[in-house]
Amino acid sequence: MSNIHLHQITKSFGPTPVLRDVSLVIKDGEFLTLLGPSGCGKSTLLRILAGLEVQDSGSVWIGERPVDGVRPKLRDIAMVFQSYALYPHMTVGANMALPLRMRRLNAWQRLPILGWVVPGTRRVAAEIEAEVSRTAKALDIGHLLSRKPGQLSGGQRQRVAVGRAMVRHPAVFLMDEPLSNLDAKLRVQMRAEIKDLHRRLGVTFVYVTHDQAEAMTLSDRVAVMLEGELIQVAPPQEIYANPDDCRVAEFVGSPKINLLDSVVRERGSVDAVGTRFQLLSDAEPGTALTLGIRPEAFHLSDGGGVNTLTGAVRLIEHMGSDLFVHLDLAGLDHALIVRLTADRAPHIAPGQTLHLSVKPDRVLAFSRDGKRLRAAGPAEMCKVPSLRQFAL
Amino acid sequence: MLACALAGPAVLLLFSLFFVPVIAVFVISLTDWQFGAPTFAFVGIANFREVLADEGFRASLLNTIVYVLIVVPGTVILGLAIAVLIESGRSLRALYRALHFLPFMATIAAMAIAWEALLHPTIGLVNQTFLAMGLPTANWLRDEVTALPVLAIIGIWQNLGFAMVLFLAGLKSIPRDLYDAAEIDGADRWLDRLCTVTLPMLNPVSMFVVIVVALRAFEAFDTIKVLTQGGPGHASDVLLYTLYRESFEYLRTGYGASVAVIFLAIVVALTLIQARAMDKRVHYQ
Numbered sequence: 121m122s123n124i125h126l127h128q129i130t131k132s133f134g135p136t137p138v139l140r141d142v143s144l145v146i147k148d149g150e151f152l153t154l155l156g157p158s159g160c161g162k163s164t165l166l167r168i169l170a171g172l173e174v175q176d177s178g179s180v181w182i183g184e185r186p187v188d189g190v191r192p193k194l195r196d197i198a199m200v201f202q203s204y205a206l207y208p209h210m211t212v213g214a215n216m217a218l219p220l221r222m223r224r225l226n227a228w229q230r231l232p233i234l235g236w237v238v239p240g241t242r243r244v245a246a247e248i249e250a251e252v253s254r255t256a257k258a259l260d261i262g263h264l265l266s267r268k269p270g271q272l273s274g275g276q277r278q279r280v281a282v283g284r285a286m287v288r289h290p291a292v293f294l295m296d297e298p299l300s301n302l303d304a305k306l307r308v309q310m311r312a313e314i315k316d317l318h319r320r321l322g323v324t325f326v327y328v329t330h331d332q333a334e335a336m337t338l339s340d341r342v343a344v345m346l347e348g349e350l351i352q353v354a355p356p357q358e359i360y361a362n363p364d365d366c367r368v369a370e371f372v373g374s375p376k377i378n379l380l381d382s383v384v385r386e387r388g389s390v391d392a393v394g395t396r397f398q399l400l401s402d403a404e405p406g407t408a409l410t411l412g413i414r415p416e417a418f419h420l421s422d423g424g425g426v427n428t429l430t431g432a433v434r435l436i437e438h439m440g441s442d443l444f445v446h447l448d449l450a451g452l453d454h455a456l457i458v459r460l461t462a463d464r465a466p467h468i469a470p471g472q473t474l475h476l477s478v479k480p481d482r483v484l485a486f487s488r489d490g491k492r493l494r495a496a497g498p499a500e501m502c503k504v505p506s507l508r509q510f511a512l
Numbered sequence: 513m514l515a516c517a518l519a520g521p522a523v524l525l526l527f528s529l530f531f532v533p534v535i536a537v538f539v540i541s542l543t544d545w546q547f548g549a550p551t552f553a554f555v556g557i558a559n560f561r562e563v564l565a566d567e568g569f570r571a572s573l574l575n576t577i578v579y580v581l582i583v584v585p586g587t588v589i590l591g592l593a594i595a596v597l598i599e600s601g602r603s604l605r606a607l608y609r610a611l612h613f614l615p616f617m618a619t620i621a622a623m624a625i626a627w628e629a630l631l632h633p634t635i636g637l638v639n640q641t642f643l644a645m646g647l648p649t650a651n652w653l654r655d656e657v658t659a660l661p662v663l664a665i666i667g668i669w670q671n672l673g674f675a676m677v678l679f680l681a682g683l684k685s686i687p688r689d690l691y692d693a694a695e696i697d698g699a700d701r702w703l704d705r706l707c708t709v710t711l712p713m714l715n716p717v718s719m720f721v722v723i724v725v726a727l728r729a730f731e732a733f734d735t736i737k738v739l740t741q742g743g744p745g746h747a748s749d750v751l752l753y754t755l756y757r758e759s760f761e762y763l764r765t766g767y768g769a770s771v772a773v774i775f776l777a778i779v780v781a782l783t784l785i786q787a788r789a790m791d792k793r794v795h796y797q
Contacts, residue, residue, distance in 0.1 A: 167692075170692075170696060171695075172692050172695060172696070191695070191700055192695045192696045192700065193695065193696060193697070193698035193700055197696065198696065199692070199693070199696050201689045201692065201693060202689075203687060203689045205687065205689035205690050205692065205693035206693075207690065207693075207694075207708065207709070207712065208712075208713070209712040209713070209715065210712075218697050218698075218699070218708070219696075219697040219698055222697055222698030222699050222704070223698050227703075284693075284697070
């Protein structure tokens with residue numbers, strides 16, 4: 121079992137705090153993604169987990185033992201870097217063999233020519249070679265073993281980096297934005313391969329990314345980090361549909377969630393941009409709230425009544441199966457963005473007035489400091505949307 | 513037309529400052545011309561024959577090779593060691609850099625006089641120190657055995673800063689990720705790190721340093737002229753000093769020119785070999 125426990129980790133670079141009291145438990149075999157904008161501390165957290173960086177306070181446990189002060193190579197982890205960090209002077213085969221050579225051969229045996237004279241070297245070297253070629257074959261890079269990294273494409277390099285991590289069967293895979301340097305098409309393909317790799321290996325993956333599509337499609341759970349804090353750790357659907365914090369709601373989802381300033385009129389209803397919304401929340405009358413409504417939560421209606429907005433179409437973005445409609449609303453200084461399926465909204469043109477309704481359970485209420493306000497009771501449970509929206 | 517006009521000045525300069533002198537040297541090397549003499553006659557390869565048969569020239573060539581073989585490895589290894597040390601330390605980096613780079617910037621003829629004072633047989637600091645420590649002393653610059661090695665050590669001292677600066681630049685350009693990867697892969701002791709990442713990644717820089725320092729060592733002249741004048745006997749005679757002495761002290765210009773041609777041939781050959789090696793071995797992308 122190699123559960124990972126991060127216990128109250130803090131880290132500062134000089135006067136700048138990077139991680140503030142981060143605690144997290146990663147289950148054995150889980151695919152956990154650290155998601156956040158650049159500079160939020162997610163990479164630092166991963167590096168602390170790897171042992172490449174030392175935390176100011178707090179402790180890291182991998183499996184049954186604390187690994188604070190334990191060197192990276194003894195932590196039973198492997199890491200894939202954004203830049204791949206392949207050794208440019210070594211062939212692919214040598215790159216993949218290095219972790220095994222460093223572990224199984226002693227300093228004498230690693231000497232260039234003399235090493236062969238030392239007893240046992242040939243046998244171990246042959247084993248290593250066999251394992252490397254087996255791993256390479258599994259990753260479909262068997263034919264590249266004698267090439268140098270400089271002669272490979274981005275996708276191939278990525279596979280070599282994964283191969284170097286895989287070859288010694290670590291208990292935990294750490295990946296630091298491994299797909300960022302690839303073009304969009306390749307990224308989608310490699311995403312699927314990483315998912316498949318996780319399924320095949322069954323070991324723990326900790327994956328750092330700023331790309332919500334990667335986080336949503338790959339993860340068992342997503343840990344959203346902002347400004348050095350863990351804001352929410354939950355399965356992707358939960359993060360999307362049921363965010364704990366306004367910033368999480370804003371960070372996840374494309375196009376962005378619509379945020380409307382509002383004031384509670386009476387228990388269960390609020391006023392925002394001149395419309396009354398029913399709300400599953402028991403906030404006191406007079407409380408100022410922020411309402412969050414996902415673009416796809418709206419549907420076309422005949423107008424009038426509660427939970428219905430009226431606005432003029434500013435522009436339309438065709439996305440194939442969907443339309444993104446930008447609406448001008450009286451009393452709202454930015455456009456309201458609505459996502460409609462193309463076949464249900466055939467005749468929309470700029471300038472047209474639209475009435476849009478939203479179900480009360482799709483309206484998320486946040487207090488002004490960004491905390492989610494939830495109503496007691498089962499009515500709160502949101503409908504979980506499909507993950508199709510992330511596949512863009 | 514415009515293109516010719518634009519390239520013209522550069523071509524003219526290249527010809528007048530480079531090609532014409534080189535051709536002139538070739539031509540002179542085939543004559544018996546003496547500097548300042550009104551007439552000369554072509555003597556074919558007689559000069560070359562004389563040069564190659566000359567004991568003094570052979571000694572000079574051998575000395576040059578020995579000098580280069582001491583200076584190049586000494587400079588490269590020490591320069592690399594100092595660069596790695598400076599880079600791994602945290603404080604006073606700029607000071608150490610400046611200190612080690614100073615000799616390269618200084619006028620070597622003036623510095624040679626300082627060395628002369630240090631190496632003075634009776635009042636020099638070197639001998640005084642050796643004496644105090646009970647070590648054997650020598651008349652460093654007047655002794656057949658020590659003259660050339662001492663000059664080579666001064667050569668190392670002179671080129672060290674140059675090599676160090678280039679190595680420092682090379683070290684800075686090694687991606688941090690590679691060291692991280694090496695640490696995770698298990699190459700986390702300093703020797704492993706050096707062999708897995710630092711040295712291979714410095715290979716292009718090292719090649720460049722070796723070429724430049726080798727060329728500079730071949731061209732050693734100032735220290736020899738100031739400190740030993742090639743002596744005692746031919747013990748510290750090097751090619752460039754022989755060339756100078758024959759041409760401008762003995763005024764045997766034809767003979768000097770043929771030494772120059774041989775010198776040029778060696779330098780060109782060296783450059784070509786190293787350029788070839790550089791292309792083959794050290795091209796990462």
